[in-house]
Amino acid sequence: MKYLVTGVAGFVGMHTTLRLLQDGHEVVGIDNLNHYYAYELKEYRLLQLENNKNFRFIRLDISDRDSMSEIFHKEKFQRVIHLAAQAGVRYSLEAPFTYADSNLTGTLTILEGCRQNSIDHLVFASSSSVYGMNSKVPFSEQDSVDHPVSLYAATKKSNELMAHAYAHLYQIPVTGLRFFTVYGPAGRPDMAPWLFTEAILNGRPIKVFNHGKMQRDFTYIDDIVEGIIRIQARPPQGREGDQAPYRICNIGNNQPIELSRFIQAIETACGRKAEKIYLPMQPGDVPITYADTAQLEQLVHYKPTTTIETGIQAFVDWYQNFKKVF
Template sequence: MSINKETKILVTGAAGFIGFHLCQRLCTSGFNVIGIDSVNDYYSTQLKNDRIELLSNYPNFTFKRIDICDKEKLDKEFASHKFEVVINLAAQAGVRYSIEHPYKYIDSNLIGFINILEACRQHPVQHLIYASSSSVYGNSESIPFSTQAPCNEPVSLYAATKKANEMMAHSYAQLYRIPVTGLRFFTVYGPYGRPDMAYFSFTRKIINNETIQVYNNGDLERDFTYVDDIVKAIEKLIDLPFDSKEEKEKPYRLFNIGNNKPVKLMAFINTLEKHIGITANKEYLPMQKGDVFRTYADISALEERIGFKPSTSIDEGLKQFIDWYKSYYNGQQN
């Protein structure tokens, strides 16, 4: 792959949490970045627009309000820009939300994703990177989770759509020789994060002296991964060659991208309390539908290929988030 600073990179979901941080990283590195996003109202559009406003300060960043479900507009962007690299982070997120709003996941995660694949076929790219999720592992008892292990029993529609994305991408890589890298993200957190995530809602409620809901009576573990570690890895993956015999025959690969250090939910809450300076009021509840007991990433393949070693501890990462939160909201949730 001939990737350089003149390379045009499309980032879908640019107004989203990971998309925003990735665009910042790529723009700082000097790439020409075109970001698209539908800016839907799944959570605060103000937060999304604030992210876009910050990105607009980079002269090498361009934003377009486009939904990946809009095939006509998407195809026009591909035709006019001739992207070398596409990083698809656009998706309807959230496990619990998928139980109440299933069609939103079919539209964005399946129809939107096939539009991306078709655009990459019709307007050939050097590399397509797309977001999958640790949710595909369901309640696997094989610890840590390995991409080599079967994961055919998703416990939510969200997870099912992400598994479908992997299969769709695999078929396009094999049929049309599109170089594709899939990334199974493990509970990404950090400043400018998603308000629907537990760490964000816990922070809001603790600061406002509201009760937080602790599911499965606190007996849960998550492989929390700081967003800066994530975007550094994605940047390294952009020009990673498909040079193994298998990859040359079928240019497809799949990596876990996590912290490789699961944290117990109660320890996580205690760390939040420490940095906020307030003890939370807690309501202990049973397991929620669609939730999983533990996530734990085997990242050995990513470490071998790009030297990926997450460097941000949960203590440091949550401190960074709390500092941002208090600054952004001035101690008050919008």
Template sequence: MKVLVTGSAGFIGSALSLRLLERGDQVLGVDNLNDYYDVGLKQARLARTLQHPGYTDLRLDLEDRDGIARAFAEHRPERVVNLAAQAGVRYSIDNPMAYVDTNLTGFAHILEGCRHNDVEHLVYASSSSVYGANTRMPFSVHDNVDHPLSLYAASKKANELMAHTYSHLYRLPTTGLRFFTVYGPWGRPDMALFKFTRAILAGEPIDVFNHGRHRRDFTYIDDIVEGVIRVLDQVPAPNADWRGDAPDSATSSAPYRLYNIGNNQPVELMHYIRVLEQCLGREAKKNLLPLQPGDVPDTYADVTDLVSQLGYKPDTSVETGIARFVEWYRGYYGG
């Protein structure tokens, strides 16, 4: 297939692009290489895919309506994976318009590109953050998620609503993936594992929010990519049993689906830190702090639909995943 991947220099996008290329697909990679975090790391990720003859590199902003339209019209991708977004819960508190520009306006341009170019299937990144104030665990895609706690979460919920509208009006098959705390080699420097590793190796203290008591469904990058590929290969059909008087949030009478992709094994942050300390052979100096605005105490993915419909369940333990990250980090940065 010819697959358009946005955020192709990003953490998940670069890993997904590699997997698609390795299995023989053509990849049209779209990224703007913005400076939200280290551009050098993005370029190093991108270098892994540029060497493949099946990879086409485009430097574009999602907000560039005409540029995105030209990319679709010229390259005619059969399927699309939208991973480009302004990420980060805390960043959204001080920089809300960045999320409106990329996550809302930019996503609308992707939807329009799919609509006008007969794309077979749009898969897009949502987030576990959409569960917001929900406290019933594990989080289910069949539950209502109308109480986000950050603009980042609200923008991801909005993406799900926008996608459903296009599925309904234009019969565009769309699938949203709610990712749960992705980590691993080539990860984002603004994420906890990256920041903790850098600080511990430098002998600096780490900030541990909620006094380390909150739990996260940490999900290893390879598990995320496997889930994305399985979803990409299964184009959703309308749910014939869907009823408007008892609506199911995860499906529709339109060709629309939502899935959680999480490890289904929430881990307390302090345990996560202890595993990292063991892998580094050093003890962290910890600043114990309260829960940050916009954060939620716990995340825990119900992946029943992923298992029953796609035959897949993420299962990489944090012990294995963190060890692989530390090995990569020392190889990439030295020491």
């Protein structure tokens, strides 16, 4: 099949595209290569893709309505995997309009492209951040998500509402995937695995927020990709009483990890102990994330299984190799 993957130079975008190419599909990848973090990492990711004859890269901002409309019309995609977004909870406190442009306007442009070109299935990235300060665990797709605690989370919730409206109005099959703390090789440098690994290997202290009383449902990148691939092959059908062919689905490890165990896994992989600076919780953060994955298991008979120790070892091995090359 022919796919559009947005955010192709991003962490999840690169790994998803690699899998699609390995499975024999044709992929057109779009990314604006913005400066939220170092270009060299995005360049590295694109290098993993560019030698495949079934892959083409287009540098473009998804909020560019005219250009995106032209690409949709010209390329005749069958399915779209929309992963482009301005990421980061904390950065949304500093640059709110960037999130409006990318996450709101950009997603609307994708929805319009799907509407005008009869796309078989749109899969888009939402986030576990939409659950906000939800005290009921594990987080279920049926829980209320009306109280986001960051602008980033609010834009992701907005994406879900926009997508439902388009699915209802135009019968576009749409699936929103709420990712839970994705990590692994080629992961983002603003995320804890990279920040902690870099600090420990360079003998610098690490910042431990909420005095270490945090739990995260860390989900290894290969498990996320497996979930995406299985879900995109199963477009939703309209249901009686709600004719929108639309669904939301968690993808998480279904096993929250204490920050202390996470740090210990990095120390073991690095072969060094960390010096820790304990700090209060930051604005926009939440104390726990925990995915209820029953719906994922029911839909595609799959549940992530990678342990934090296995995943962190793979990340640290990749990080050390990456730093030697770049």
